[in-house]
Amino acid sequence: MSHLRDLQxxxxxxxxxxxEDIEQDIISTEHAIAEHRxxxxxxxxxxxxxxxxxxxxxxxxxxxxxEAFENMALDYLQHFxxxxxxxxxxxxxxxxYLRDIYSGKEAEFLEExxxxxxxxxxxxxxxxxxxxxxxxxxxxxxxxxWPGLTLNFKPALTxxxxxxxxxxxxxxxxxxxxxxxxxxxxxxxxxxxxxHDMKIQWRSLEVHEAWAIEQAAxxxxxxxxxxxxxxxxxxxxxxxxAAGFLKQxxxxxxxxxxxxx
Amino acid sequence: xxxxxxxxxxxxxxxxxxxxxxxxxxxxxxxxxxxxVLSENYMIEGGKPLxxxxxxxxxxxxxxxxxxxxxxxxxxxxxxxxxxxxALIERIEPLWFSDHLCWTGVDHKNMHDLLPLPxxxxxxxxxxxxxxxxxxxxxxxxxxxxxxxxxTYCEDVMPxxxxxxxxxxxxxxxxxxxxxxxxxxSYNHHYDPVEYLAGVPVDRVWQHHLAGHTNDGxxxxxxxxxxxxxxxxxxxxxxxKRFGPVSTMIERDxxxxxxxxxxxxxxxxxxxxxxxxxx
Numbered sequence: 001m002s003h004l005r006d007l008q009x010x011x012x013x014x015x016x017x018x019x020e021d022i023e024q025d026i027i028s029t030e031h032a033i034a035e036h037r038x039x040x041x042x043x044x045x046x047x048x049x050x051x052x053x054x055x056x057x058x059x060x061x062x063x064x065x066x067e068a069f070e071n072m073a074l075d076y077l078q079h080f081x082x083x084x085x086x087x088x089x090x091x092x093x094x095x096x097y098l099r100d101i102y103s104g105k106e107a108e109f110l111e112e113x114x115x116x117x118x119x120x121x122x123x124x125x126x127x128x129x130x131x132x133x134x135x136x137x138x139x140x141x142x143x144x145x146w147p148g149l150t151l152n153f154k155p156a157l158t159x160x161x162x163x164x165x166x167x168x169x170x171x172x173x174x175x176x177x178x179x180x181x182x183x184x185x186x187x188x189x190x191x192x193x194x195x196h197d198m199k200i201q202w203r204s205l206e207v208h209e210a211w212a213i214e215q216a217a218x219x220x221x222x223x224x225x226x227x228x229x230x231x232x233x234x235x236x237x238x239x240x241x242a243a244g245f246l247k248q249x250x251x252x253x254x255x256x257x258x259x260x261x
Numbered sequence: 262x263x264x265x266x267x268x269x270x271x272x273x274x275x276x277x278x279x280x281x282x283x284x285x286x287x288x289x290x291x292x293x294x295x296x297x298v299l300s301e302n303y304m305i306e307g308g309k310p311l312x313x314x315x316x317x318x319x320x321x322x323x324x325x326x327x328x329x330x331x332x333x334x335x336x337x338x339x340x341x342x343x344x345x346x347x348a349l350i351e352r353i354e355p356l357w358f359s360d361h362l363c364w365t366g367v368d369h370k371n372m373h374d375l376l377p378l379p380x381x382x383x384x385x386x387x388x389x390x391x392x393x394x395x396x397x398x399x400x401x402x403x404x405x406x407x408x409x410x411x412x413t414y415c416e417d418v419m420p421x422x423x424x425x426x427x428x429x430x431x432x433x434x435x436x437x438x439x440x441x442x443x444x445x446x447s448y449n450h451h452y453d454p455v456e457y458l459a460g461v462p463v464d465r466v467w468q469h470h471l472a473g474h475t476n477d478g479x480x481x482x483x484x485x486x487x488x489x490x491x492x493x494x495x496x497x498x499x500x501x502k503r504f505g506p507v508s509t510m511i512e513r514d515x516x517x518x519x520x521x522x523x524x525x526x527x528x529x530x531x532x533x534x535x536x537x538x539x540x
Contacts, residue, residue, distance in 0.1 A: 005335035008367040040411040085329035128307035
């Protein structure tokens, strides 16, 4: 191992866990001894990464309070030191950390809140879509082409399944309005997030729309989606309901274009 | 290498910050000559930051400034990072790009800090070789920036300015001389900042940074969240005397005021430096 590498490993070990071996390598002066000088880096490392996490998880911070958030973030930093050149990815593992470290219903809620906030950051800077399908484009599709239609969705769209009403709570915490009571459903509800005009949009989906959009995103054609929707919808209504979903998704500016398989 | 050998002069610029995006687009101020953008903030797929970057680029020259190249680390060069940097360079066509003379982590970890190197021959050879490889990969020369530092190593065998000059010469790269960083480090390590300036080769310096800092009594911390203080302005005047016309910009990263307040500081920089440029 080179001398420089050995020095860097000692310095980094100090930053991560306070190991003092590096002190012997640092010059002390009458104004500031080595311990104080090194402490500047030790503290800055923690402050910088806690602040970064607080930006990405601002609702979580407000929910548990600054002091609890800082303690949690310091522990997270020990478990998941950053490995990416961009600090933007430092918080990627926080939902996993919360699920693994804590237990019980509160842990489940915190994990869902964190997962929801992280999904927002991903949607916020997902790839742009130059051109999106418009409702008038759908009118041009011939009737006999509908059964084979498939959809391509834009990248700035995701969804997640949550037991708790965390989107409502996050929205209230973010906007400073009255925070609703926590509520847990017996089954997870699907929430869709997307970016439109540089703003994050969101809404919850009924179970059949949740199923349909997942199938559509996976490449199922219109006929297959209609067939699957028979689980919830009468045969006479099913094409109308499926077409209604498609119209809704196009109206929400989610669809890049149509294909036909 | 694609850059001209003469020193380009862009005038007086600012670090582009999200807090000022809208104001810049609406007013397109004429007294900002150019912007420096933080490369890592735009190494993303899409969304608001890239929208504003592209829109503002249409009206202003830009240079790119990175914090994560980790030129001094003893890990391998991160070519995934360099490929992303290259893509951004191709997107916005900056006049140049820069990063710091530092290391940011080792053993595949990132401390997200600008950590100082020992001023040794080993470090000169190590960093210069890596800068050369980066320049070869990106097809152009880069600028490296001097740090604010709070420690020096017992094994140092030369002052910082000799270290900086030796690397620039060996790697054939240019320098981004941060005037505030020289002031901060000279205070923290008890040397004469004007002696620092005298040790830096004039032809290598293509850009200056100016910024504010925080003094904790024993050490000055490079916080970029305060106005620039008079001793730093005085050192900037010395810099203008020695280096002549060098593209200068102000960095503000915390406690960010309205654009007009930063522009007052930028005009102050102009008033200090321009008389020496005309001499």
